[in-house]
Amino acid sequence: MAEHNPPHDAAILLENVTKRYPGPHGDVVALRGVDLSVQPGEIFGLLGPNGAGKTTTIETLVGLRRPTAGRIRVLGYDPMEQRDELRKHVAIQPQQAAVFEQQTVVELLRVWASFYPDPDTPDAVIARMGLTGSRDVRVAKLSGGQRQRLLVGTALISRPRLLVLDEPSTGMDPNARQELWDAVRDHRSAGGTVLLSTHSMEEAETLCDRVAVLHKGEIAACGAPQDLIAAHAPERELHFTVPAGTDLGQLRDTVGVSHIESHDVGSETRVAVRTRDSDAAFTLLAGPLGARRIQIKEAGLETVFRLLTGVLFHEAAVGSEADDAGFGKEPRKTEGVDA
Structure with missing residues (x-):
């Protein structure tokens, strides 16, 4: 039987995780013995250049890919063996997602809310994401920044214990970005945990309690932003x-x-x-x-x-x-x- 409670009550735990992909000239190693833990209530940043292993890390955490070796626990669950149970507690905002373009913002969020047993209200999420003025606007008519905020809203509507955000502030103006950051902090204040992948230095340094720098499939450094700056x-x-x-x-x-x-x-x-x-x-x-x-x-x-x-x-x-x-x-x- 899969273990339900990870050591130290970590929200996310990776132990010696390796992921290999077959290639024409041999295996391509995306993750090389990664050890990582994220504590409940943290806003944790995952940083790294393309090819560093960020996407593979996220996909193994949510059960989309099986690691070649190592152990993963998310909120106490094995992401592969207990995927259906884990989905009740984890929400992912991808960089891009297929949505119903002809629905209005509030209609789309109502549909999303119907998938969960105890969702937040669409209007509460709309207010939190600064989309009140676009409540009745069709998704197809939204600007890039508004659409990005809506994608984050679809993740927040389920009241997830773990919120996974992939470059959430892409295309946002400074005001919209600040509203997003406030929403992320509110989620943390309500007891949630956030895993954030970002290419924004300001976002990582301002928002994250700790960050991990991935490089060539390995953790090059991990800690609070100011501690990493002082050390490196x-x-x-x-x-x-x-x-x-x-x-x-x-x-x-x-x-x-x-x-x-x-x-x-x-x-x-x-x-x-x-x-x-x-x-x-x-x-x-x-x-x-x-x-x-x-x-x-x-x-x-x-x-x-x-x-x-x-x-x-x-x-x-x-x-x-x-x-x-x-x-x-x-x-x-x-x-x-x-x-």
Whole structure:
């Protein structure tokens, strides 16, 4: 008999999970011995470039694919052996879904609600997702952002214990995105757990209690966003301008400076510096170098993601290779500095 209660009461538990797909030149390994746990009441982010294994992870969690090896429990259930029972407690919002285009928003949600024994009311979900003005609009007439909010609403209507969201804020304007985030937090406050796959650095850093970075089928790092930043990207970035031709030799010799990037714009040189000692660098900038427009930027998940995967966070959806210099897209010259 399948075990019902996972160790430590985890909402999601993966133990040494491996998934292989047969290929013309041998097996393709999508997951390589993944160990992961998500606690009840967490908003947990799953990050990674295309091909990292995010989709396979989600599909094994909800019983759409059987792992080649390892153990999975979701809300205490085996996703493959107890799929019908698990479906009563898990809701998934995919990036795209086939819906009835000629139904209105409220009609579609009424249909969705009819599938569950104790659903939320359509009007409550409509208000939560900021769709009150579109209540009686046909689905075919919705904008991309409205449609995305509606898909999240179809997942929320069942009052799931576990809500799985796949890039939910795609196509949303800032106001709609904030409404989505509020709805996700409300779900957590009501006792729900959220698994969120996203390519939005801001979304992951702002919304998630913890995140896991998947890379080549393995967990490269897992923890609270600020803990990952402190562990993997303790440097700060300083951005400033100096007159063109300024000798940056003193800055290169500053202890803690690991990288300098500069490019000339007219009579000025714009410079970006990575350093562990921002105070010493700032003193030099404000004094001998006479730098202007000095800005200090804390490292974020963008930097952590790039260091762990070699891919820029915002390019992860298309699998683009990262430029290790990575301070902007203008023509530039870069220098590595040994700290």
